[in-house]
Amino acid sequence: MLEQIRQWIERRRAGQTGNTAPENMPNPKTPGDQLLSECRLIVLDLETTGLHPAKDEVIAVGAVAIKGGAIDLSDQFDLILKRPELDITKTVLIHGIGPEALTQGHETEDALLFLLEWMNGDPVLAYHSAFDQKFLEKTLKAELGYTQNHTWMDVADILPAFFPDALTKGKGLDNWADHFGLEVSARHHAASDALATAELTLIALNKARKNGLKTLRELHDKLRYQRRLKDIHRI
Amino acid sequence: MAAANQDTTRPQNTRSIMGFLQAHAPFSNMDDDHLAHFAEHATLRFYADGDVVLSAEDGIVNRFYVVKQGRIRGERHNEKAEKTETTFEISQGECFPLAAIIGERPTRTLHRATGDTFCLSIEQNTFVTLISESEPFRDFCLRGVSSLLDQVNQRIQTGAMASIGSSISLSTPLERYAHRNPIVCSPDLPIRKAVARMHENNVGSIVITDDSRHPTGIFTLRDLRTMIAEETCTLDSPVRQTMTKNPCCLRAHADAFDAAMLMAEHHFAHLCVVDEDNRLIGMVSERDLFSLQRVDLVNLARTIGTATHLRTLVSLRTDVSRLVDAMMAHGADSGQVVKIITTLNDVTVRRVLELNIKKNDPGIPFTWLTFGSEGRQEQTLLTDQDNGILFQTPEGMTEDQVREKLLPFARVVNDELAECGFTLCKGNIMASNPKLCLSDREWDDWFVRFIDASTPQNLVYSSIFLDMRAVFGPKEQLDELLDRVSTRVRKNALFQKMLAGNAFQRKPALTMFRNFRFVSEGKKHSLDLKRQGLAPFVEAVRVFALANGVKSANTLERMDELVEKEVFEAKDAAAWKDAYSLIQAIRMRSHQEMLERGEELSNYIDPDDLNQLDRRILRESFRQAQRLQQKLEVTYQL
Numbered sequence: 050m051l052e053q054i055r056q057w058i059e060r061r062r063a064g065q066t067g068n069t070a071p072e073n074m075p076n077p078k079t080p081g082d083q084l085l086s087e088c089r090l091i092v093l094d095l096e097t098t099g100l101h102p103a104k105d106e107v108i109a110v111g112a113v114a115i116k117g118g119a120i121d122l123s124d125q126f127d128l129i130l131k132r133p134e135l136d137i138t139k140t141v142l143i144h145g146i147g148p149e150a151l152t153q154g155h156e157t158e159d160a161l162l163f164l165l166e167w168m169n170g171d172p173v174l175a176y177h178s179a180f181d182q183k184f185l186e187k188t189l190k191a192e193l194g195y196t197q198n199h200t201w202m203d204v205a206d207i208l209p210a211f212f213p214d215a216l217t218k219g220k221g222l223d224n225w226a227d228h229f230g231l232e233v234s235a236r237h238h239a240a241s242d243a244l245a246t247a248e249l250t251l252i253a254l255n256k257a258r259k260n261g262l263k264t265l266r267e268l269h270d271k272l273r274y275q276r277r278l279k280d281i282h283r284i
Numbered sequence: 285m286a287a288a289n290q291d292t293t294r295p296q297n298t299r300s301i302m303g304f305l306q307a308h309a310p311f312s313n314m315d316d317d318h319l320a321h322f323a324e325h326a327t328l329r330f331y332a333d334g335d336v337v338l339s340a341e342d343g344i345v346n347r348f349y350v351v352k353q354g355r356i357r358g359e360r361h362n363e364k365a366e367k368t369e370t371t372f373e374i375s376q377g378e379c380f381p382l383a384a385i386i387g388e389r390p391t392r393t394l395h396r397a398t399g400d401t402f403c404l405s406i407e408q409n410t411f412v413t414l415i416s417e418s419e420p421f422r423d424f425c426l427r428g429v430s431s432l433l434d435q436v437n438q439r440i441q442t443g444a445m446a447s448i449g450s451s452i453s454l455s456t457p458l459e460r461y462a463h464r465n466p467i468v469c470s471p472d473l474p475i476r477k478a479v480a481r482m483h484e485n486n487v488g489s490i491v492i493t494d495d496s497r498h499p500t501g502i503f504t505l506r507d508l509r510t511m512i513a514e515e516t517c518t519l520d521s522p523v524r525q526t527m528t529k530n531p532c533c534l535r536a537h538a539d540a541f542d543a544a545m546l547m548a549e550h551h552f553a554h555l556c557v558v559d560e561d562n563r564l565i566g567m568v569s570e571r572d573l574f575s576l577q578r579v580d581l582v583n584l585a586r587t588i589g590t591a592t593h594l595r596t597l598v599s600l601r602t603d604v605s606r607l608v609d610a611m612m613a614h615g616a617d618s619g620q621v622v623k624i625i626t627t628l629n630d631v632t633v634r635r636v637l638e639l640n641i642k643k644n645d646p647g648i649p650f651t652w653l654t655f656g657s658e659g660r661q662e663q664t665l666l667t668d669q670d671n672g673i674l675f676q677t678p679e680g681m682t683e684d685q686v687r688e689k690l691l692p693f694a695r696v697v698n699d700e701l702a703e704c705g706f707t708l709c710k711g712n713i714m715a716s717n718p719k720l721c722l723s724d725r726e727w728d729d730w731f732v733r734f735i736d737a738s739t740p741q742n743l744v745y746s747s748i749f750l751d752m753r754a755v756f757g758p759k760e761q762l763d764e765l766l767d768r769v770s771t772r773v774r775k776n777a778l779f780q781k782m783l784a785g786n787a788f789q790r791k792p793a794l795t796m797f798r799n800f801r802f803v804s805e806g807k808k809h810s811l812d813l814k815r816q817g818l819a820p821f822v823e824a825v826r827v828f829a830l831a832n833g834v835k836s837a838n839t840l841e842r843m844d845e846l847v848e849k850e851v852f853e854a855k856d857a858a859a860w861k862d863a864y865s866l867i868q869a870i871r872m873r874s875h876q877e878m879l880e881r882g883e884e885l886s887n888y889i890d891p892d893d894l895n896q897l898d899r900r901i902l903r904e905s906f907r908q909a910q911r912l913q914q915k916l917e918v919t920y921q922l
Contacts, residue, residue: 113297120328127295229400230353234300244297248402251330259332 053163074162075170077199080269085254088265090115091173092204092247093126095181096239102183110164110185111239113247114171118254120247126167127240128160157192165195172265176222176246178203202272204246204253210275211256225249298323301404304352308377310424318418325410328352331397338381338395345384345391348411351376354401358393369914373398373907375900382425385411458538462557462566468493471500471524475511478503478523489554489569492527497563499556501527506553533558536565543568548585548627588631594639594700597632601705604628605665609876618869619840626661629706630755633671636700637756646693648686650675651757655713659751660822660837664868665875665885668707669698670748672720674727674761683723690721713748724761731769735779743786747819750826751837766835773830780831784920787823792816792909800891800903813874814887817867817902820909821860824916828852839864856911863908866901870894 093112099105112126175181182201189195208225209215217224226233226245229252233245262268294302301323305311311319331337337356338345349356356374361367371393374380384391385408406414415422468491469478482490482505492501503523511517511526532546533556543555547570557566570583584603591597607628608621637652656670657663673690677683694715702708715721722730734742734749750769754762773779793801793816800811811817822839829842832851836842843861846852852860874889891899916922 111296118329122297122301122326122328123324125295125297127297232304232353234296234303238296240296241300244300248328248330251328251402252332252400255330255332255335 074165074195077170077197078172080172080200080265083265084263085257085265085268086118089169089171091168091171092243092250093173093175093181094239094243094246095184097184102187107184107188109239111241111243113243115247115250120251125240126164130157130160161189161192168199170199172200172202174202174204174246174250176204202269204250206272206275207253208249210271211253211260222246294320301326305350310420313420314418318414318421321410322406322414325406326404329403329405331401331403333397333399335397336394337397337403338391340390340392343390344388345381346408347405348379348385349403349405350379352402352404355398356380356395356401357398359396360393373904375903378900386425458534458536458540458543458557458568462536462568464566466491466564466567468564469523472522474520475523475526476519479508489567491531491556491564491567492523493564499531499533499558499564501529502531502554502556503527504554531556533562545623545627548624551586551589585628585631588628589635591635594703597635597704605879608665608872618865618872621872622662622664622868625665626658626663629658629663629667632704633701634756636697636704640693640697644693646689648675648678648689649757650690651754651759651762652715653752653762654755655748655752659753660839662839664872665879669701669709670713671715673715674765675723676761677723683726686723687718687721691716691718694721724765727765728768731772735772735776743782746783746786747823750830753837770830770833774833780827781920783830784827784916785922787827788913788916788922790820790823792820792906794903794906794910809892810888810890812887813867813871813889817871817906818864820913821864824912827916859908860912863905867905870898870902
């Protein structure tokens with residue numbers, strides 16, 4: 050991962066990658082007729098210093114990509130942005146990257162630019178995605194002034210939409226992981242949670258295919274419908 | 285700390301996949317760099333229950349898979365039976381499809397997911413890179429699953445080996461052990477000169493040969509001792525007067541196990557090794573076979589066979605257990621070990637009978653029968669008595685009069701055998717039971733009723749009485765009886781079908797979902813290796829054996845004969861024999877461990893106590909039992 054970023058930064062400094070200003074990053078894609086069996090989806094999980102987007106910060110980003118209905122482990126993102134125990138508020142340490150490879154003082158910017166480029170504007174899935182979405186958008190805006198919105202989908206909604214009868218012991222990631230007998234290697238590690246979320250997504254996509262759902266739009270619409278149903282029930 | 289730092293250079297998910305792989309063969313033997321290469325190039329896919337993972341229609345196989353969670357079953361369509369058969373099962377940590385990816389061809393088997401299944405897979409070029417760079421991986425892929433079985437056998441041996449520290453294998457051909465150019469002499473040589481020749485060459489025996497080098501006798505230091513003690517002849521008499529005539533001979537290609545068994549049976553310490561024309565080419569002594577004196581099969585058999593008190597016999601039983609440990613260390617497989625145990629048990633039973641006849645002869649010749657596992661020569665250390673008596677009624681006596689004499693005698697023998705560690709049979713299947721102390725005519729009637737009027741209760745006894753063997757006394761009457769039983773069973777299709785139905789009830793310890801099925805009664809989380817593991821094989825094989833006129837009672841031998849009679853396919857029988865032997869090996873190892881801990885022996889094990897490899901082996905072995913039962917189901921339309 051770090052090696053990839055180092056190479057990316059070097060390429061950028063050498064001017065090989067064209068203009069990498071935030072406004073030139075890949076545009077977020079809207080859910081259209083992309084086939085679920087082919088398109089690339091980002092499954093992401095953030096580690097933060099706390100639960101409040103207003104005052105807490107992102108510590109680590111873990112993400113994997115689903116492509117062609119499979120998790121491709123050569124295409125993943127696993128980076129610690131900040132070490133809270135060091136309590137260095139602004140000088141974010143990107144663990145393991147030697148200073149000579151970094152533009153001094155711009156470590157977070159570089160890492161987030163790389164993340165944006167890696168995400169490629171593809172739809173983002175997360176477990177309880179509202180949380181991750183707020184933190185990531187806040188961080189991107191603060192660090193890069195980036196304000197475009199990706200398409201976000203909540204895996205916590207997707208699962209009950211396709212497995213309405215599943216008897217999970219609760220609504221958390223752990224409950225669903227238990228339900229399907231997944232082994233999560235290091236719970237609460239961003240990358241590990243992202244992988245578990247992605248595995249659950251694969252299970253849901255398998256079911257979606259069998260239910261006749263083909264495109265990203267159909268999936269997106271089903272979730273919106275599901276959410277509305279839930280809101281009605283709440284009232 | 286250095287290692288930890290190094291570790292963090294790899295993403296968490298790569299590390300966790302490496303960790304997963306490391307728990308399974310062959311990955312456990314691979315370098316970290318190779319594992320990382322695998323993990324970084326892997327793709328993770330999900331298959332719901334019943335989804336096709338790989339099929340012939342996919343064309344030439346271009347990915348190599350490892351099951352991360354769930355199971356994959358292989359399906360082949362059986363054209364004859366018009367149905368689909370499960371040919372294999374792949375569980376967590378196992379790889380597929382080996383033969384197809386190496387042969388660069390499509391798979392011939394439909395691979396289907398059983399339960400929610402995740403598979404890691406790599407592309408062919410990554411597979412090729414790993415094969416060419418990692419030796420353990422290459423070995424594994426090219427040797428296929430057989431290396432897995434090798435590993436298990438190796439482990440069973442090294443486990444027992446720890447206490448013995450030697451590596452002689454009992455399946456090594458005899459010629460490796462045989463002393464070439466044994467010391468020989470002619471029958472007319474005076475004993476004095478023969479002993480001098482032995483002394484010069486520092487050996488304990490001399491073979492007496494005729495002019496064409498055929499061994500005609502053997503003379504040992506023990507013979508010399510007896511001769512002097514009993515003053516049977518002088519040192520100047522020719523050696524032929526005191527030699528043991530017709531010495532035991534084995535061909536050079538026989539293995540050390542054959543030799544050990546022959547020695548144990550006849551209490552000889554020396555064997556002649558001969559060529560095809562019966563010419564002497566070498567000599568094997570007990571000492572050669574077991575260079576460590578602790579493994580003392582022959583001596584133990586001899587000590588048991590000549591013991592003069594019950595006390596001695598009882599104390600010798602602990603030696604039998606130690607011997608089993610040593611045998612396993614020397615590479616005897618479970619089939620060999622159970623035969624050794626049976627041989628030693630036979631010697632004990634015979635000796636108990638002989639001592640009692642000496643003390644209190646009932647005066648009526650009889651044949652001592654054994655049934656069940658002892659009849660099948662499949663005894664382990666945990667064994668109870670299943671025996672009976674077959675006699676011919678002397679003229680002028682009624683059968684009840686004979687019983688009056690034999691039953692008290694049998695009662696004492698049963699009790700003494702119990703003291704020797706053969707637990708009294710709870711079902712009273714013992715020679716002291718008047719119903720099992722019968723004349724040949726009565727046994728005949730008994731079997732007629734048993735076979736022709738087969739009731740469900742009767743069938744329970746089939747596993748006992750249809751595996752019968754003579755341990756002591758004349759064998760001819762039993763052979764005749766067995767012939768008649770065999771003919772009767774073959775003629776009676778209904779009995780066969782009921783027998784098959786009964787065998788079919790013995791379900792191997794696997795659920796529909798291929799998880800272990802635990803015994804319901806009392807013990808949670810434990811498997812009964814005898815009833816849920818071995819019995820399904822034993823019972824199903826018995827049905828086929830009886831229906832096809834196979835004479836032997838031993839399950840492995842029955843399978844061999846069934847292959848000869850073309851009832852079983854050789855490949856199937858080989859898999860079933862392997863599976864049966866592996867369950868037996870796991871059972872015996874657990875017995876040895878219980879003995880070490882001073883626990884009472886039982887057939888229960890908790891699969892969680894086994895390592896992953898043994899668990900997989902056990903599961904696959906149980907699945908083989910299910911396949912055998914499927915054959916039963918098809919054959920008898922159950």
